[in-house]
Amino acid sequence: MSYIYALVALVGALGILNLVFTFGVVRRLREHTEMLTQSNRVQGSGPKVMLGEGETVGAFSAVTVEGAELSQDDLTKDTTLFGAFAYGCSSCDERLPAFLALAEGFPGGKDNVFAVVVGPAENVGEKRDRLAPVARVVTEEQGGVVAAALGVKGFPAFALLDSSGVVRVAGTMVEDVSMASAGAV
The missing domain is CATH 1.20.5 (Single alpha-helices involved in coiled-coils or other helix-helix interfaces)
Incomplete structure (x- = not known):
């Protein structure tokens, strides 16, 4: 025992x-x-989800949700904040509020902020509507010309583009560009 x-x-x-x-x-x-x-x-x-530092935005022509023509030449006036979001992307949903906050205070305002929302037109309305007050917004289907010109391969994708259309910094986190934007402009 x-x-x-x-x-x-x-x-x-x-x-x-x-x-x-x-x-x-x-x-x-x-x-x-x-x-x-x-x-x-x-x-x-981190994962490369779009053009990398030092790469130049390719040629594209698109129409914003407000009906304005937009091309790569429109991104070369000043430093531009860029964000790419997709329908059904939970990481996009999580990071959208931080991007909106950065865009609201970005120097040059809406003219220097550019966003693309990828997905079926009937499904991207909420993101489009949240971004429209602070950014020039383009919506397109998967494989669209804007995402291709910026080399977007994953979502979300964020970048700062200089006045030559060259990517200064890119990443998947808003923090990737927010720290750089503080000293950029």
């Missing part, structure tokens, strides 16, 4: 030790995830 008590005590001690090690592993994984996330932001080594 005393063997049973000793065996139960041993199994209990092993269980507690295993639990302590598991908590330690989880804590270290969280620390490493945070370090990798910060490293990616600093180095810009």
